[in-house]
Amino acid sequence: TLNKKLIEKSEELKQLSNDLSSANENLIIKDRQKDDFLDSVAHELRTPITAIRSAGEILADDDDIPLDIKREFLNNIITESDRLSEIINDILYLDKLQHGEIALNIHENNIIETYKKALSPILHLIQQKNIHISEVDLLNQYIFEYDEARMIQLFHNILGNALKFTDEQGTIQTKLSEKNDFLIIKVFNTGKNIPEEDLEMIFDKFYQSKNQNIIKPIGSGLGLAISKRLVEAHSGNIKAENSGLGVTFTITLPKKIINNNEVEQ
Ligand SMILES: Nc1ncnc2c1ncn2[C@@H]1O[C@H](COP(=O)(O)OP(=O)(O)OP(=O)(O)O)[C@@H](O)[C@H]1O
Numbered sequence: 001t002l003n004k005k006l007i008e009k010s011e012e013l014k015q016l017s018n019d020l021s022s023a024n025e026n027l028i029i030k031d032r033q034k035d036d037f038l039d040s041v042a043h044e045l046r047t048p049i050t051a052i053r054s055a056g057e058i059l060a061d062d063d064d065i066p067l068d069i070k071r072e073f074l075n076n077i078i079t080e081s082d083r084l085s086e087i088i089n090d091i092l093y094l095d096k097l098q099h100g101e102i103a104l105n106i107h108e109n110n111i112i113e114t115y116k117k118a119l120s121p122i123l124h125l126i127q128q129k130n131i132h133i134s135e136v137d138l139l140n141q142y143i144f145e146y147d148e149a150r151m152i153q154l155f156h157n158i159l160g161n162a163l164k165f166t167d168e169q170g171t172i173q174t175k176l177s178e179k180n181d182f183l184i185i186k187v188f189n190t191g192k193n194i195p196e197e198d199l200e201m202i203f204d205k206f207y208q209s210k211n212q213n214i215i216k217p218i219g220s221g222l223g224l225a226i227s228k229r230l231v232e233a234h235s236g237n238i239k240a241e242n243s244g245l246g247v248t249f250t251i252t253l254p255k256k257i258i259n260n261n262e263v264e265q
């Protein structure tokens with residue numbers, strides 16, 4: 001029996017050593033992810049800072065700059081500063097979401113009303129691009145429980161992308177449907193497809209695919225990372241797929257929210 005005990009102990013030790021080494025591996029991966037994250041943050045911050053610095057330098061060095069050019073440089077400084085604070089806000093917000101530090105304020109709401117609240121501030125920009133946007137189905141009521149401010153933010157990100165990636169004269173189409181105890185929201189827009197291998201990665205922090213309309217992508221690739229976490233905080237999921245001459249984002253939300261997802265501040 002002494003032998004048996006020794007064998008048992010040795011098995012136990014082996015198991016412990018395995019656990020330790022996999023914990024160690026996880027730590028190494030986490031550490032690397034943190035490094036990558038910091039690299040991306042530094043990179044994203046550097047771009048607007050460089051623009052601000054060079055505009056400032058030119059203004060400081062030359063007293064004889066014509067007024068209109070001066071104004072252009074000053075406007076650049078303001079735009080880039082705004083961009084900088086937007087990126088910082090997004091990073092901090094995402095960090096809070098990831099650590100469950102955002103308390104959800106769950107109430108019964110009408111999702112169509114919420115959708116309209118998100119759409120109205122950018123509707124004129126959509127119309128400016130001559131994009132045709134479909135009316136959402138008003139016959140159904142779609143009342144269920146969610147955090148309205150977060151849902152507005154989610155639609156704002158998805159519709160903001162649709163506006164950015166739809167060509168002039170293109171189409172944005174939102175459809176709502178119900179399946180079992182889930183609400184399904186599909187936002188389709190015409191425009192460049194997302195390369196298949198990127199369909200999941202676009203939800204990663206800072207990831208921007210190659211399907212941009214302009215050489216230097218606008219934004220920093222945080223919108224969908226935030227969106228995914230907002231949906232998951234409501235026990236739902238979000239995915240992207242190419243459908244013909246465009247892209248569809250599908251958001252699936254349970255009509256009854258599972259309450260243990262509500263996190264304390
Ligand atoms: N509606 C869309 N049509 C085509 N591609 C899209 C669409 N929405 C997102 N993408 C792709 O996914 C990438 C990531 O989107 P995300 O919203 O996270 O970042 P972004 O819009 O580039 O920047 P940010 O949201 O921070 O301003 C985009 O850069 C683009 O490549």
Ligand SMILES: [Mg+2]
Pocket residue numbers: 157160161219222223224
């Ligand atoms: Mg975006």
